[in-house]
Amino acid sequence: MPKVEYKGDSWMVDDDGFIDDFENWNQNWVEYTIGTEGVTEMTEDHWKLVNYIQEYFKEYGIAPMVRLLTKNTGFKLKYMYELFPSGPAKGACKVAGLPKPTGCV
Amino acid sequence: MAKFKTPLLDQLESGPWPSFVTDMKEMAKTKEEVNDLLGLLELSYKDKVGHWKHGGIVGVFGYGGGVIGRYTDRPDLFPGVEAFHTLRVNQPSSKFYTTEYLRKLCDIWEKHGSGMTNMHGSTGDIILLGCKTDELEPTFYDLTHDLGTDLGGSGSVLRSPACCIGKARCEFSCLDTQLLCHGITNEYQDELHRPAFPYKFKFKISGCANDCVASIARADCSIIGTWKDDIRIDQEAVRAYVAGEFAPDGGAFSGRDWGPFDITKEVVDLCPTRCMNWDGKNLKINNRECNRCMHCINVMPRALKVGLEQGATILVGGKAPILEGAQLSTLVIPFMEMQPPFDEFKAFVDKMWDWWMEEGRNRERIGELIQRKGMQEFIEVTEIKAVPQMIDHPRENPYIFWKEEEVEGGFTRDIHKYRKEHTI
Ligand code: SF4
Numbered sequence: 001m002p003k004v005e006y007k008g009d010s011w012m013v014d015d016d017g018f019i020d021d022f023e024n025w026n027q028n029w030v031e032y033t034i035g036t037e038g039v040t041e042m043t044e045d046h047w048k049l050v051n052y053i054q055e056y057f058k059e060y061g062i063a064p065m066v067r068l069l070t071k072n073t074g075f076k077l078k079y080m081y082e083l084f085p086s087g088p089a090k091g092a093c094k095v096a097g098l099p100k101p102t103g104c105v
Numbered sequence: 106m107a108k109f110k111t112p113l114l115d116q117l118e119s120g121p122w123p124s125f126v127t128d129m130k131e132m133a134k135t136k137e138e139v140n141d142l143l144g145l146l147e148l149s150y151k152d153k154v155g156h157w158k159h160g161g162i163v164g165v166f167g168y169g170g171g172v173i174g175r176y177t178d179r180p181d182l183f184p185g186v187e188a189f190h191t192l193r194v195n196q197p198s199s200k201f202y203t204t205e206y207l208r209k210l211c212d213i214w215e216k217h218g219s220g221m222t223n224m225h226g227s228t229g230d231i232i233l234l235g236c237k238t239d240e241l242e243p244t245f246y247d248l249t250h251d252l253g254t255d256l257g258g259s260g261s262v263l264r265s266p267a268c269c270i271g272k273a274r275c276e277f278s279c280l281d282t283q284l285l286c287h288g289i290t291n292e293y294q295d296e297l298h299r300p301a302f303p304y305k306f307k308f309k310i311s312g313c314a315n316d317c318v319a320s321i322a323r324a325d326c327s328i329i330g331t332w333k334d335d336i337r338i339d340q341e342a343v344r345a346y347v348a349g350e351f352a353p354d355g356g357a358f359s360g361r362d363w364g365p366f367d368i369t370k371e372v373v374d375l376c377p378t379r380c381m382n383w384d385g386k387n388l389k390i391n392n393r394e395c396n397r398c399m400h401c402i403n404v405m406p407r408a409l410k411v412g413l414e415q416g417a418t419i420l421v422g423g424k425a426p427i428l429e430g431a432q433l434s435t436l437v438i439p440f441m442e443m444q445p446p447f448d449e450f451k452a453f454v455d456k457m458w459d460w461w462m463e464e465g466r467n468r469e470r471i472g473e474l475i476q477r478k479g480m481q482e483f484i485e486v487t488e489i490k491a492v493p494q495m496i497d498h499p500r501e502n503p504y505i506f507w508k509e510e511e512v513e514g515g516f517t518r519d520i521h522k523y524r525k526e527h528t529i
Pocket residue numbers: 269270271272275276277278279311312313314315316317318
């Protein structure tokens with residue numbers, strides 16, 4: 001596993017740049033990953049998506065299906081790709097500090 | 106110069122057919138990563154395990170599908186294939202290409218990737234094998250801007266729709282398969298590129314029941330051309346086949362002497378619904394009973410032609426074995442007119458998808474959901490009327506049950522008491 005560093009923090013990541021453990025997620029991780037996922041700034045809507053993904057993950061241990069994302073945030077699929085150009089699975093889940101989703105989102 | 110010794114791969118070149126190993130060696134002359142790929146494959150053969158890691162999420166901005174992440178577990182030995190992703194490129198309908206397109210495609214791919222292609226993957230897409238992560242966006246840019254093409258589907262999306270050659274070259278086609286294929290590809294761009302389904306979904310379109318794209322076995326929704334009116338018969342030509350003036354089956358089986366053409370044995374007796382009659386002069390077909398299987402037309406194409414009132418039969422639920430066993434699609438709409446803009450068809454698709462997205466479990470194909478919930482629920486949600494053509498034989502009815510409110514006067518029996526005496 002490669003190691004990445006940002007503003008004094010460091011994390012172990014997998015080939016696709018997902019964090020090794022949700023426990024290690026913090027604000028710096030968000031700042032670091034949005035750069036690679038094509039997000040310039042985290043707006044309220046970005047956080048709404050990330051927060052929901054994290055809540056779901058804490059409860060069920062997996063990433064939510066896309067249908068649940070649209071239902072619970074009220075965001076259209078297309079809008080989610082505007083927020084996170086690499087999509088909810090690769091983009092939002094990575095920023096939210098989830099380990100790589102296995103084909104769910 | 107070969108970088109690695111590959112005795113196991115070399116053996117594959119000794120057979121009578123062209124070998125992918127030869128192709129890869131050719132490519133390895135200019136592409137270093139293909140040398141590493143040869144070495145990696147040789148090692149896999151030796152170790153009897155694949156040396157690709159499982160999964161991988163990579164992609165291009167704006168899309169959630171179309172790229173499949175691949176990483177080797179031995180980057181120490183084969184650094185050229187450390188990241189070696191697969192791109193799916195949406196094939197044109199019926200795979201009609203100009204040589205110019207193919208040349209450009211190869212140029213783009215040699216510029217950005219390994220130069221290796223697979224024409225085509227089983228879904229139908231053009232497969233570009235071996236892209237480094239940094240080259241994904243530039244490849245995508247050139248494909249869309251210089252070639253005017255697009256990525257295909259991968260993951261839990263609508264996969265690139267595919268169709269047979271249809272009316273472009275086949276006289277049997279009852280459907281403009283290309284128009285429909287192109288139409289649904291454009292209509293469902295969001296579904297194709299941005300995963301939101303429980304699992305993959307495939308449309309495959311065949312112009313007639315010969316089903317050259319095997320839609321019935323491979324598609325979640327099979328669209329198969331058919332006709333409503335009568336088979337057109339040219340009695341003169343029928344007699345010419347019987348007299349041996351025309352080769353049956355378009356001459357397809359002429360490699361062996363099968364004896365003189367026997368219309369009774371080869372056509373009439375093989376009709377699955379036994380609806381044909383040959384009296385030595387004229388061929389009669391009871392079109393009410395004909396199930397449009399295409400057999401007689403295939404054997405005597407100069408004498409028999411598909412009818413003129415054309416449309417399609419829609420079937421749902423085919424798939425390869427994944428969670429459950431393999432399944433063929435089940436007929437749900439015996440006949441639908443298929444004229445652009447295909448509104449009736451799209452309305453059906455929307456209802457079907459709404460239900461599947463609401464009820465489907467993660468990684469559940471629509472055919473499996475129908476198995477779990479019942480065909481009755483499927484035809485209810487898609488507002489299809491159950492008709493006799495949906496079933497094989499009378500009393501082999503797998504999915505139509507009367508509900509109490511549908512029975513005039515209601516049920517008078519106590520169903521529980523009745524079931525005790527008459528167990529199913
Ligand atoms: S499926 Fe029918 S229409 Fe299509 S190419 Fe085959 S024979 Fe022709």
